[in-house]
Amino acid sequence: MSKRYKVMAGVLIAFLAVLILAEASQPEPINWFKGYGKQDKIPFGTYVFHEQLPSVINANRIEEVNIPPFEFLQDSTLPAGSTYFFLNGSVYNDATESNKLLEWVGRGNTLFVSAGSISKTILDSLWLGLNFYSETANQKKRPLVNFTNPRLKAERPFRLNKDVGTVYFDEIDTLKTTVLGVFDLIRDNDSSQIKKPKVNFIKTPYKNGTVYLHTFPEGFTNVFMLDSTNAEYTAKALSYLPDDGTIYLDQYYKNSKEYAVSPLRLILTNKYLKWSWYLLILVAILWVIFEGKRKQRSIPVIQPLPNKTLDYTRTIAGMYLDKKDNRQIAMHQINHILEHIRSVYTLSTERFSQDFVEKLTAKSGKPQSEIKTLVDYIILIRQKAVVSEDELIKLNTLVENFKNTH
Template structure:
């Protein structure tokens, strides 16, 4: 390896090390993705809300539902409690909405924190949703308060994010209970809402209750951990009946878990990701340098030739050259007896009538042919010398016997 090549490799490794150092010391950017996932600690995750609700219930009274509501209620229609949904928008279809309404009418509670829930439920409750626009106020930081005297505070709660908000356009106060209002306020120190808009309501349905909060942002980590806003969220959750099972929905979530690759967690963490890249780079460099320094051509070693056939031909030629037909016949007889012992598991020491019957039966030969062969073998053993014709006849009888 030349010195020039070593210098270039050292510079490359130094640059990679500097890049990794700078990347590892850089602060992670804030992730503003609206996931609403229970496991996310990002601003728009619901890690705080999930644990807040879970701590208010026993293990048996807090259940997570990862299936669509239609499937869950179809299989568990007898379950009683509060079905809790929270996402930026939840589009219940007609069949699902009717299933939920039927379940609520039997004495259960539906609690939805979302900017929309589909037309079927809204039409059934005679509600209409509209986006809030104020041309004289370009700031869209909502200020909220709860209507109940015991829950209302001196100052409205503030969500200091510029977001699009929705409200109930018309509310039938005979059938609907207003729980919360909001407005855009120019003066953040103001104690009252200028033109309050209803965004949090409760309505009886059959023997049950439907609660809708159109501002899902009040349930995320960012809002609950900002100043004392958690008081607002906890107060909004007080409308969930006490000692009632909460069914936490994991299906209608923007950030529900869909990753299945084992490398997902590796690449999700920046430090593990760069450690993985460094490992790959190190392996490539090691293979390159070590392979170049140590790789040698592998010589081709020819296998030893099989000389069995040549040896056999040589030995046979010696016997034929000497005209020793008797020795060849004895070898052939011994080989045939070994064949009988291995193939038919018959002892060949005694070649009487019982031996002939067993051998004929197992070899599918007739007793006459088998006896003729054994008699001929006996005559060959007793005769010396033998002619070439007699040797050929012995070979012919043995081959005929085997072919059966």
């Protein structure tokens, strides 16, 4: 990396670090997600509720359930007189699971559901109807809640100081259903009374058991319980639960799961770790851009070595010609043609017999007379002590004719 690139990278990293530091130093925005998770300390989590629950109900009676109700209720050893407690923004059991729950309730158990959306199968089985309450004339959607029982009813209704959607029972079986709680929206900034009550908490029997339905799950959240005396409302709502028997707290139907589904959740939920993680990624990207480029010095052009074979041959031939050593040149010529025969036709050249001539004729495709003339002349030259220039030329002619006509 050149010095210029290093300076640019340093300035860019410093600029990004300042931006990240400025962002990380900002106060973390409030998370208004309605998670209802027991581990969530956000406004609409239920951390406070689960922390305070053992002070209202004996902890030995509480058992958490992390599997679907249909699967949990398959256990035939569950004791009678128990309570199944659901708390979430929506608890929508399908028809099969709803019937399984009602069947379990009918054997003398209790079902308590606090949710803004409840299974239609359960509502239809209990002759109930839900409706979303909205009043366009009232811009604020901050609910007031209270009980109908004179012993539990507070002088001033309990207030949630946050705009939320509200649901109420618009159809109930008045012969069987008991109204336990009502709500209304704040009107004219007057939170001292509920002027137009709507039913949001009921009790209804089902065979040998009891069903409690509560459409204000926000009453069990952190933001509600930590505001003024609102925790009193939560405790009074729980007072309707049976005094004995196991209470099964559902942890399956939750908008926010207790266990992280991503390994990075711990990092991304902490703003300091999150911005450190982002900075690490940015630095890695910059490294790839500036340092990850292929580095290679220029490769010098190397000229191939020239073929000196022809020059060498000419030099050697010139030496022999200058010395007039025709026989030595002839021997080289003979050795050359014999090596050619061995390598091309795979024939042994130790003996020049009639069989050798016939095989060379067959493999080379040349006339046998030509092959015979070449072989006889090679034998003749080998026997001579002195080779004339004409004989050397004739040998060369025979060799070249044999090779060139191939």
